[in-house]
Amino acid sequence: MHMHLIRLELYGFKSFSNKTEFSFSPGITALVGPNGCGKSIMVDAIRWVLGEQNPRALRANKMTDLIYAGTENSEHKNYAEVVVVLDNTDNEIPLDFREVTITRRYYRSGESEYFLNRVPCRLKDISEVLASTSLGKGTYSIIGQGQVAEVINSRPEDRRLMFEEAAGIALYKLRKSEALKKLGDTQSHLTRIDDIIYELQGQEEDIRESAAKAKVFLELKEQGDKLELSLWAAKFADLQKRLQELEERRETLTASKLQGAAANREMETQLAEAAAALQECDLVISALENNRSQLAAGKTQCEYKLELSQQRQNDYANMVFSARQRLTGLKAQLAEFRSGAGRIRQELDKTQEEVGLYTVAHKRRGAAASLVRRLLAGAENFRGRADDSIRQAAKASTEYAASREKTREMEVELAGQMESVQGELAGWQRDFRAIRMEIEDFTAAQVKIREKAAALAEQEVKINQELKNVNDSLLAAASEQTEIEKAILATEQKINMLRAMDEELQGYGPGTRAALRASEEGRLTGIHGAVGELIQVKDPRHSLAIETALGGALQYVVCDTDAACRRAIELLKAHKAGRATFVPVTAARTQARGGRKNNFDLPILGWADELVLCPAQVEPVIAMLLGNVLVTENLALAAELAVATNYRHKIVTLDGEVISRGLYTGGSSGKQGQGLLQRKAAREEMSMQLAALEQDLAEKKDLIIPAQEGKKHLQTQLEVVGQQQKSLEKELIRLGAQAEQAGLRAAQMEEREQSCKERLAQLEPKLLEVRQQLQGISSLLDKDKAGLDKLQACKEQLYYYELDLKDMVSLWSSRQNSLQLTVYSLQNHAENLERQQKSLDNQGSGIEGEIAQLSKEIASREEQQQQMVTNIDAARQALAEIASGLETMSASLDGQVSTRSQMQADIKQTNHALALLREDMEQVQASLHEIELRKARWQTEEEGMV
Numbered sequence: 001m002h003m004h005l006i007r008l009e010l011y012g013f014k015s016f017s018n019k020t021e022f023s024f025s026p027g028i029t030a031l032v033g034p035n036g037c038g039k040s041i042m043v044d045a046i047r048w049v050l051g052e053q054n055p056r057a058l059r060a061n062k063m064t065d066l067i068y069a070g071t072e073n074s075e076h077k078n079y080a081e082v083v084v085v086l087d088n089t090d091n092e093i094p095l096d097f098r099e100v101t102i103t104r105r106y107y108r109s110g111e112s113e114y115f116l117n118r119v120p121c122r123l124k125d126i127s128e129v130l131a132s133t134s135l136g137k138g139t140y141s142i143i144g145q146g147q148v149a150e151v152i153n154s155r156p157e158d159r160r161l162m163f164e165e166a167a168g169i170a171l172y173k174l175r176k177s178e179a180l181k182k183l184g185d186t187q188s189h190l191t192r193i194d195d196i197i198y199e200l201q202g203q204e205e206d207i208r209e210s211a212a213k214a215k216v217f218l219e220l221k222e223q224g225d226k227l228e229l230s231l232w233a234a235k236f237a238d239l240q241k242r243l244q245e246l247e248e249r250r251e252t253l254t255a256s257k258l259q260g261a262a263a264n265r266e267m268e269t270q271l272a273e274a275a276a277a278l279q280e281c282d283l284v285i286s287a288l289e290n291n292r293s294q295l296a297a298g299k300t301q302c303e304y305k306l307e308l309s310q311q312r313q314n315d316y317a318n319m320v321f322s323a324r325q326r327l328t329g330l331k332a333q334l335a336e337f338r339s340g341a342g343r344i345r346q347e348l349d350k351t352q353e354e355v356g357l358y359t360v361a362h363k364r365r366g367a368a369a370s371l372v373r374r375l376l377a378g379a380e381n382f383r384g385r386a387d388d389s390i391r392q393a394a395k396a397s398t399e400y401a402a403s404r405e406k407t408r409e410m411e412v413e414l415a416g417q418m419e420s421v422q423g424e425l426a427g428w429q430r431d432f433r434a435i436r437m438e439i440e441d442f443t444a445a446q447v448k449i450r451e452k453a454a455a456l457a458e459q460e461v462k463i464n465q466e467l468k469n470v471n472d473s474l475l476a477a478a479s480e481q482t483e484i485e486k487a488i489l490a491t492e493q494k495i496n497m498l499r500a501m502d503e504e505l506q507g508y509g510p511g512t513r514a515a516l517r518a519s520e521e522g523r524l525t526g527i528h529g530a531v532g533e534l535i536q537v538k539d540p541r542h543s544l545a546i547e548t549a550l551g552g553a554l555q556y557v558v559c560d561t562d563a564a565c566r567r568a569i570e571l572l573k574a575h576k577a578g579r580a581t582f583v584p585v586t587a588a589r590t591q592a593r594g595g596r597k598n599n600f601d602l603p604i605l606g607w608a609d610e611l612v613l614c615p616a617q618v619e620p621v622i623a624m625l626l627g628n629v630l631v632t633e634n635l636a637l638a639a640e641l642a643v644a645t646n647y648r649h650k651i652v653t654l655d656g657e658v659i660s661r662g663l664y665t666g667g668s669s670g671k672q673g674q675g676l677l678q679r680k681a682a683r684e685e686m687s688m689q690l691a692a693l694e695q696d697l698a699e700k701k702d703l704i705i706p707a708q709e710g711k712k713h714l715q716t717q718l719e720v721v722g723q724q725q726k727s728l729e730k731e732l733i734r735l736g737a738q739a740e741q742a743g744l745r746a747a748q749m750e751e752r753e754q755s756c757k758e759r760l761a762q763l764e765p766k767l768l769e770v771r772q773q774l775q776g777i778s779s780l781l782d783k784d785k786a787g788l789d790k791l792q793a794c795k796e797q798l799y800y801y802e803l804d805l806k807d808m809v810s811l812w813s814s815r816q817n818s819l820q821l822t823v824y825s826l827q828n829h830a831e832n833l834e835r836q837q838k839s840l841d842n843q844g845s846g847i848e849g850e851i852a853q854l855s856k857e858i859a860s861r862e863e864q865q866q867q868m869v870t871n872i873d874a875a876r877q878a879l880a881e882i883a884s885g886l887e888t889m890s891a892s893l894d895g896q897v898s899t900r901s902q903m904q905a906d907i908k909q910t911n912h913a914l915a916l917l918r919e920d921m922e923q924v925q926a927s928l929h930e931i932e933l934r935k936a937r938w939q940t941e942e943e944g945m946v
Helices: 039-049 123-131 147-153 156-166 170-201 204-503 510-521 540-555 562-575 616-626 635-644 676-945
Strands: 005-011 020-023 079-087 099-107 112-116 119-121 527-530 557-559 582-584 629-632 650-653 658-660 663-665
Touching: 005 039, 039 079, 039 099, 112 123, 170 540, 170 663, 204 676, 510 527, 510 557, 510 562, 540 616, 540 629, 540 650, 540 676, 557 562, 562 582, 629 635, 635 650, 635 658
Parallel strands: 557 582, 629 650
Antiparallel strands: 005 020, 005 079, 079 099, 099 112, 112 119, 527 557, 650 658, 658 663
């Protein structure tokens, strides 16, 4: 099972005033609740107990904001404490415990305590224990709001750091940084030791004198130790006395604490009794208010009923008045309807007499109209038979005429067919000769196309070979381009790594780094930078020589004035950030370059300060450090030069050997890596290599682009040749198909020529037979035309008789229709009069019923009006009783409210006294805690003395 959180305890942390414990089981645990219930505080507590030092990461302005500040009802706390218990059954934490308990406690005074399994420890101990786990510093065991979006939007380099942390390599990076730090410190110490040895060699005699003095000092120190032992004995006795006094004071405070606790319990009991009485009073007040509300509601309801009854009484009076007026109007309307019904009966009798007279006249005219219609029917019958005879004769004549026309058409058609067949025969013969010529042309075109296709095939083979050569050259160029890009990427990574080392100030001591960081952040002014930062070697080959010549001076920090140096040293002391050497520009010892010898009998590379570049402001410092240093090619030249200059100068070789004041320094250092100047020179050299690689890459791209364009041109030519080949193939297929179709057409033409000759032989006898039939049909058609003229004359005479009879029928029909319309009009008028009479009778009956209903309604409304008077009197009496009860209830409620106010004042006074008592107890507790701390510290001192 992997390590997991077992328990979390909080006391006085943010809003958790009392001790609160949360237990967790293996798996996923979700914290759910509304805003402000403390979910984020639990996460802040875990982050804090694991060593978080930034209060803003815990949503606070300062660390004391994490301690419970108290409220009106609860006192504040003097310290905050968080305990987290972790399961360690898989030994992921390098401790021999199945459970690991980490505790952090912070006091308002600013003191902080850490415990590991209830044993006091340092924050560094906890960080080292958790460094090998997923809870170490810098890991992502706790993901805050916005960090997911930050991971998604971060650069690949930043994401790589996150993945490295998630992979669990934070411990190794920490060890690596500590090792690099130790190596840098060791290098600084070695350089410093070399300088000290060099200085001490000239002070050997002084050291011997100092040794004699030290011997005397040791004798005196022995005497001082004896005296100091006596002093410690006196201090021990005094300490025991103070411990005894402290124990007596602790007992007094403990007794006071017990008395305060008893008084606290007594006051809490009184407060509980008062709260119960106050609650009972609240219940009585609530009941009285409910009763008063009920009485007020009853009063409002009675007032509403009284107003409603008065309104209904007025409504009933208005309704009775309206009903009496309506009754008078209905009686007058009934008398009017009865007089109108008499007039309608008289008019109805007169209309029925007129309907009888018109009906007799209509029947007489109907008999005369029937006789005329029978005559018209007989005339139409005779005309119809005449039409039939004419149609039969016309039909026969039409048939003869049609036969004659048909025969003529057959004659014309047969003559046309003969002419057409003869023309078609001549056309087929011409087409046959033309097709023979087309077949010959198609054969010649096919031969030419096959020759062109052969030439295109040879061209295609040639283009494919050229395209293959271009592809091979492009592949080779692409491979070279890929290698150059890989080299560029590797060089950029190395440059970035060296730049990161420079930005992180790797290779500098902790004090130097702290001073430079403070200058960058604006906390220090007047700082130019470290010597290793300020100088730049002109020739990278001289980097090792300049680095050796400077030695530990590379770590020196250059300042404007002495005051700036003092401020920097004070800052390092205040933050315990280590030691560093500061060089003020104003105090730099310079040497005039003009006074130095530049012409030596032996070849030299130059003075060291002339081989570097630096800002003008710090040139005095660089001249002071390098102005007496010569640089040569090798150790042999250096030795000759040292003898020639009588060892007045410090001489450094390109391999890092040193000759100074007759001392030779050299050999193999056994160190890995590069120095500050070598690292800077390596970065410049890599930058030059990167520029050269990028130039090579650009040249390769310039060579690849024409090759790619040539490849595209060859591919285009190949596509054009392929399209031409396809076009020729299609043309060849088309010509073959056309030649084949021409052959088929020639065979068809031969067949049609023979068919035309056979059809001409068949059409000649048919044409002679049709001309004989045409002569017989013409004689029959002349005979039928004479009989048809006689039938047409009889038909016209019968037509005139029919017109006269139709006029008579129309006249009698119009007169008969006029009489019929008059009869219908009189009958409709009679029916309307009957309906009006029935409507008046019905309305009269309805009015009589409505009069009876209104009489009953008036009697009912008068009875309801009397009932409303009785209800109004009863409502007024009930309203007076409710008003009296409401006054009595208000008086009782006022008395109870006064009693409750008095109780609340007593409870507030008791709470104030209780708060003062608790504050005193808290002070007593703080004093006891302070006494315990002093006692533990003095006991520790006592044990140390023993």
